[in-house]
Amino acid sequence: MTSLDLIEAAALRLAGRVRRTPLLNAPLLDEIAGRRVFVKAECLQWTGSFKYRGGWSAVSALPEEARARGVIAYSSGNHAQGVALAARQHGAPCVILMPADAPSVKIANTKAYGAEVVLYDRLTEDRDAIGDRLAAARGLTLIKPYDDAQVIAGQGTVGLEIAEQAAEAGIAAAEVVTCCGGGGLTSGIALALEAKAPHLRVRPTEPEGFDDVARSLASGQRERNARAAGSLCDAILTPSPGELTFPVLKRLCGPGLVVSDEEALRAMVLAFTHLRIVVEPGGAVALAACLFRKDLPERVICTASGGNVDAGIFADAVQRFGS
Amino acid sequence: MTSLDLIEAAALRLAGRVRRTPLLNAPLLDEIAGRRVFVKAECLQWTGSFKYRGGWSAVSALPEEARARGVIAYSSGNHAQGVALAARQHGAPCVILMPADAPSVKIANTKAYGAEVVLYDRLTEDRDAIGDRLAAARGLTLIKPYDDAQVIAGQGTVGLEIAEQAAEAGIAAAEVVTCCGGGGLTSGIALALEAKAPHLRVRPTEPEGFDDVARSLASGQRERNARAAGSLCDAILTPSPGELTFPVLKRLCGPGLVVSDEEALRAMVLAFTHLRIVVEPGGAVALAACLFRKDLPERVICTASGGNVDAGIFADAVQRFGS
Numbered sequence: 001m002t003s004l005d006l007i008e009a010a011a012l013r014l015a016g017r018v019r020r021t022p023l024l025n026a027p028l029l030d031e032i033a034g035r036r037v038f039v040k041a042e043c044l045q046w047t048g049s050f051k052y053r054g055g056w057s058a059v060s061a062l063p064e065e066a067r068a069r070g071v072i073a074y075s076s077g078n079h080a081q082g083v084a085l086a087a088r089q090h091g092a093p094c095v096i097l098m099p100a101d102a103p104s105v106k107i108a109n110t111k112a113y114g115a116e117v118v119l120y121d122r123l124t125e126d127r128d129a130i131g132d133r134l135a136a137a138r139g140l141t142l143i144k145p146y147d148d149a150q151v152i153a154g155q156g157t158v159g160l161e162i163a164e165q166a167a168e169a170g171i172a173a174a175e176v177v178t179c180c181g182g183g184g185l186t187s188g189i190a191l192a193l194e195a196k197a198p199h200l201r202v203r204p205t206e207p208e209g210f211d212d213v214a215r216s217l218a219s220g221q222r223e224r225n226a227r228a229a230g231s232l233c234d235a236i237l238t239p240s241p242g243e244l245t246f247p248v249l250k251r252l253c254g255p256g257l258v259v260s261d262e263e264a265l266r267a268m269v270l271a272f273t274h275l276r277i278v279v280e281p282g283g284a285v286a287l288a289a290c291l292f293r294k295d296l297p298e299r300v301i302c303t304a305s306g307g308n309v310d311a312g313i314f315a316d317a318v319q320r321f322g323s
Numbered sequence: 324m325t326s327l328d329l330i331e332a333a334a335l336r337l338a339g340r341v342r343r344t345p346l347l348n349a350p351l352l353d354e355i356a357g358r359r360v361f362v363k364a365e366c367l368q369w370t371g372s373f374k375y376r377g378g379w380s381a382v383s384a385l386p387e388e389a390r391a392r393g394v395i396a397y398s399s400g401n402h403a404q405g406v407a408l409a410a411r412q413h414g415a416p417c418v419i420l421m422p423a424d425a426p427s428v429k430i431a432n433t434k435a436y437g438a439e440v441v442l443y444d445r446l447t448e449d450r451d452a453i454g455d456r457l458a459a460a461r462g463l464t465l466i467k468p469y470d471d472a473q474v475i476a477g478q479g480t481v482g483l484e485i486a487e488q489a490a491e492a493g494i495a496a497a498e499v500v501t502c503c504g505g506g507g508l509t510s511g512i513a514l515a516l517e518a519k520a521p522h523l524r525v526r527p528t529e530p531e532g533f534d535d536v537a538r539s540l541a542s543g544q545r546e547r548n549a550r551a552a553g554s555l556c557d558a559i560l561t562p563s564p565g566e567l568t569f570p571v572l573k574r575l576c577g578p579g580l581v582v583s584d585e586e587a588l589r590a591m592v593l594a595f596t597h598l599r600i601v602v603e604p605g606g607a608v609a610l611a612a613c614l615f616r617k618d619l620p621e622r623v624i625c626t627a628s629g630g631n632v633d634a635g636i637f638a639d640a641v642q643r644f645g646s
Contacts, residue, residue, distance in 0.1 A: 019345065021345075022342065024367060027408070027436070028432060041367075044347060044364075044599060105596065109351060112351050269634075272601050272637070273634070275367070276371050276601035277601065311592075311596070314638075318637055318638040318641070319638045322634025322635070322638065323431065323634060
């Protein structure tokens with residue numbers, strides 16, 4: 001079974017469940033970017049991010065008995081919400097381990113989707129150890145945020161849609177710029193495009209100070225970030241590329257891109273003004289690269305991968321950078 | 324030629340030009356509303372509102388000679404942008420007459436789409452008289468915002484999509500709640516649904532103090548508003564229902580709904596939080612009715628008809644009502 005088989009099987013399980021999100025663009029945004037920018041608006045996905053795809057894919061792939069015992073996930077919030085809603089829709093119990101400093105809207109929504117939320121300290125506690133302990137104690141299946149073949153397969157359905165939508169829009173040559181944390185979305189998209197649209201090369205984007213993927217791609221081995229927190233882009237602050245995802249990234253992706261928090265906020269506000277979508281800072285880094293980096297081609301497709309942003313952060317940015 | 328013929332002909336001219344906007348929903352929004360709410364996100368349309376449909380429909384329906392002389396439109400901003408972009412894409416000169424108090428983003432965008440913008444005072448000047456004079460002097464064709472059969476036909480394509488998307492989503496019975504100014508969108512949708520989904524009754528929504536359509540539907544004749552300005556819902560402040568639109572509204576719509584400016588702002592913020600779309604106050608009145616009014620059924624489809632909101636108004640509302 002190839003990676004593409006897994007992605008296509010996930011697409012079948014997800015059909016009718018997952019929203020085929022639109023590929024948006026705007027003439028005035030293109031003028032600012034100096035290139036044509038197409039935005040895959042996964043912030044419009046159920047639960048507000050692409051993570052619902054991976055969550056649904058993983059929960060739906062479980063044996064019935066395991067699903068009945070329940071699932072556990074750890075996440076700064078988007079994976080949490082995706083798994084929580086997918087679990088509820090499958091009637092499966094769900095425990096979510098979240099950092100105590102996650103945006104309050106993400107914690108609140110995860111609870112609203114019916115999950116039991118357990119908070120931990122991102123700086124002093126090891127989420128993997130806590131997750132393993134809880135999983136063992138209750139017989140829960142751990143659904144990792146990116147190092148899980150079914151999660152990657154679910155995120156890969158974004159890539160299948162990008163391939164279709166690029167063809168529909170007549171986009172022959174382009175780079176696909178992704179928001180990259182542990183690499184689940186990026187590797188899933190890269191695997192789908194390798195099969196369906198190999199002329200679309202993937203470029204992972206990260207926030208300054210958390211560019212483990214860019215450095216890993218440059219060095220050829222998995223590098224780690226010096227810090228675990230300290231960027232507004234909470235959704236994509238992972239310590240290093242995944243064990244499963246990195247070999248894919250290394251084989252298929254072009255060089256990584258890096259943007260500042262301020263660039264992510266500016267991109268968030270330009271998406272507000274010109275695309276009328278709500279993107280969170282971590283979900284805006286790919287758009288920021290498309291708007292503000294030189295080393296990209298004339299046509300780019302980027303993921304707006306999530307839209308769960310605290311009201312205060314969004315309002316401040318709109319006041320500061322809005323016209 | 325029936326109204327449906329005009330709408331279907333417009334749909335053919337618009338194919339590949341206009342975005343088929345998604346029908347969005349969110350479990351957490353349904354919980355707040357106490358009913359299932361589906362949102363036709365026309366704020367994601369090119370130029371940020373459904374008005375691009377009517378603009379494209381009208382410009383594309385003109386004889387080539389008239390199109391070469393150019394078009395003129397008057398609008399608080401969304402019709403302006405829709406006509407301006409459609410005209411530019413047809414290579415037609417375009418003059419836009421806008422109230423001087425229109426949101427600055429709408430004025431800026433209209434200029435950015437290449438139109439010549441002429442400002443007037445909404446309280447002391449008669450936009451129709453100014454428009455007629457300019458049109459006569461330059462041989463421009465006036466494209467009215469709602470009292471124009473081709474504009475109504477263009478907006479009616481929203482109704483065709485709602486009929487299709489309701490069927491796809493398995494929505495058998497529902498009311499379709501619209502944001503209503505002069506009635507172009509509402510009458511277009513009502514005509515399309517009469518033919519394609521007659522079980523979906525249309526309910527126009529207006530802001531308090533500007534409920535000319537609701538009062539006209541109640542009295543059976545065209546009523547006027549006492550004031551011309553004074554609501555945040557600038558997009559839908561029209562003096563009275565149109566001559567062409569009112570007979571359609573009277574024949575096909577259920578009773579009008581009315582919401583306060585604060586309810587519109589709250590709906591705008593809930594759309595930000597739960598749907599991750601940017602809706603302007605006037606484009607949020609239908610959602611506000613779905614969230615806050617009792618006299619609607621268990622399933623409703625509403626238009627989020629525009630997303631061109633000034634940054635300050637949006638940021639203030641998110642600060643005030645966001646969680």
